[in-house]
Amino acid sequence: MGKTIGLISIKGGVGKTTLSVALAVDLANNYGKKVLLIDTNYSAPNLGIHMDIISPRKTIHDVLSGSKLSxxxxxxxGVDVIPGDFLYKREFSPLKLKAKLNHVKKKYDFIILDASPSLNDEVLSTILASDKLFVVTTADYPTLSCSMKAAKLARQRSRPIDGIILNRLKGRYEVSLEEIQESTGIPVVARVKDDKIVAMSLFERIPATLFAKNTAFSKEINKLSAALVGEKERRPLLDKLLFIDLRKEEVNREVLRENFYKRVFR
Ligand SMILES: Nc1ncnc2c1ncn2[C@@H]1O[C@H](COP(=O)(O)OP(=O)(O)OP(=O)(O)O)[C@@H](O)[C@H]1O
Ligand SMILES: [Mg+2]
Structure with missing residues (x-):
């Protein structure tokens, strides 16, 4: 049975779509997993653009108003993708998502949901349909305060957050990982740098993890994928030779891998 992973945030523009796409493509192409990627940002869907699907036949909006998911x-x-429809006019029911996914879960190893940043039924639809949730955030106080709201909402719905993904890190004037973990009580499982390769790949409409595999961006996503599939992440030889301690997010990924593996595949 596949696992549904939701990437959520309350603040827009933090990188949910970019990272959902990168993760889905990495799991499929580098770990041979069967992945379904869905745009659950119903009001402002743009996953299709990232995946170079410009005029979809049917969308998640059609699915949530009665069409067959397939x-x-x-x-x-290498990924099965359900994009959204910017111009959808008819009624649809976001909260039917979970039931729709139950029919196809056994066909996939992972279902990745790219959430909406709005605090309403849209994000609730993603939260309720997910087995695992990650909050995507940047490391500044205004965004982090929104991220804590997302975590609270998930907790209220008995869907605790499994990890924080810090994105667009620039290395200066940022809240530290320690402070973030202490104030949220949630482990940081990835630290993704701000990388110009992301804009270049979006311009070409090729996911960043395929567009440039050897960047810091792609390597960090690949390490998160490793934890999700239950594989140990590869450390640089020099780190091993010099007995360099694991960084905090690497330790957190070890824990994630252990727990994820136990709960998902046992
Ligand atoms: N690690 C990164 N490095 C550089 N640019 C990035 C990175 N992650 C995301 N971006 C850029 O940030 C912008 C917002 O990203 P994205 O659309 O993925 O955010 P989002 O959280 O899905 O937004 P929304 O809430 O509106 O759906 C895009 O222009 C994207 O290219
Ligand atoms: Mg988005």
């Missing part, structure tokens, strides 16, 4: 699947970059 009719909305588009194969791209």
């Amino acid at each position: 009719a909305a699947i588009h194969e791209k970059y």
